[in-house]
Amino acid sequence: MAAQGPMVKRRKIGRELQTLRETSGLTIEEAGAAIGRSDSTISRIENGKRDVQLIELKGLLEAYEAPAETREALINLLSATPEETWWTVFDLPPNLDTYVGLEAEADTLRVYVLGAVHSLLRTEEYARAVLRGTSPSAPAGEIEDLLKFHMQRQQVLKRDSGALDLIVVLDEACLWRQVGGLDCQREQLKHLIQLAEEMPNVVVQVLPYSKGAHTAVTGAFTILDFPDPTEPAVVYVDSPAGNLYLQKAKDTRRFDQSHSRLRGMALDEHESVRFMQTVLKEIK
Known part of the structure; x- marks a missing residue:
């Protein structure tokens, strides 16, 4: 082996x-x-x-x-001696350490996001505002350390050994929620549009409110696929009650089908960019 x-x-x-x-x-x-x-x-x-x-x-x-x-x-x-991992210098919660280890070895992420822009697509100010909002009692130094970690983590989209493919279905709510204030939200939208237009390994599809109920209306999820075809996919579900990793075929198949349905319901890539540009113009 x-x-x-x-x-x-x-x-x-x-x-x-x-x-x-x-x-x-x-x-x-x-x-x-x-x-x-x-x-x-x-x-x-x-x-x-x-x-x-x-x-x-x-x-x-x-x-x-x-x-x-x-x-x-x-x-x-x-x-076998494992390769040194860059995130070991950060004091990460155990569950986050597990996730980033899987993400670093994946070649594709298939994601549905519900509440905020996906962490690999965030600007620094938007990411800081999310961390402050989700961990209001955390010391400022801890927030800044986590921010550095998340900013460095985004390099997975540009890695020399083969950039990660990121396929995101983005609920419309992510575009309108004013995380960090209006200026922060505008810059985040500009950044999101730029990534969608310029990075061939990043696919962003917006799921508008008008599409109604769907298979993931109750929560976000991530499917991690690996370059070795014999390595089973992992589904990651994050919630206030804890983190869930699913790898049995019957479980991952359900999320695989859900993501396919969501992509079918969502706007295509070009329509999504135009939709985001419209939202950007309307935010005042």
Whole structure:
């Protein structure tokens, strides 16, 4: 197995271990008992939510009676030195660290945004206003650190190793909400129009109010697709109650269909630019 990025590697090892466990006939509880770990730990390892330690991996491979070549491949994969990640210098919440790790290894994001312009498309002032609004009690220094992180994160759209493709269905509400005041909102709209017109890897489609109810009217979501066709997509849903990562085919298929329907309902790329230009003229 070739070296992988840290998040993709974790998920790949987890899937391999789940397959080996199921082939062996062991339950999650029995696997945990075999290495002195809880069933919840085994579940988190298999779902790619927790790194497996080398001693745990060797114990599980022994319990599953894995073939020698499989053992060698998984141990080598786990032991491969990960590439240094730029975001480790920031003190990020655990869930944000997980997300940005997946985003860095994805080649396409398919997004529906409901309340504010997507974070990869924000101006600095707009992003600062969003951070202040969503974290009103956070110290100013913490806000500025997160702002630097998000601004640097946008480089994924311009990376030399292959720019991320970003396909955004943008609810009309994002265009009218006066985040940071009128001047800030105008500059954000100008920036959004410029990106939509000039960046071939950025697709922005506006979903007008007039389209009525739809499959995602209750919340935003992101689908992360990866360059390796054998690597399953991940759906990320962010809410005040917590962050949700979905990777089972039956779950990701539902969001895949929803995003396709939303794109069909939304204005096309050229109509969306004209719509945003109209909103910009009307904001006073």
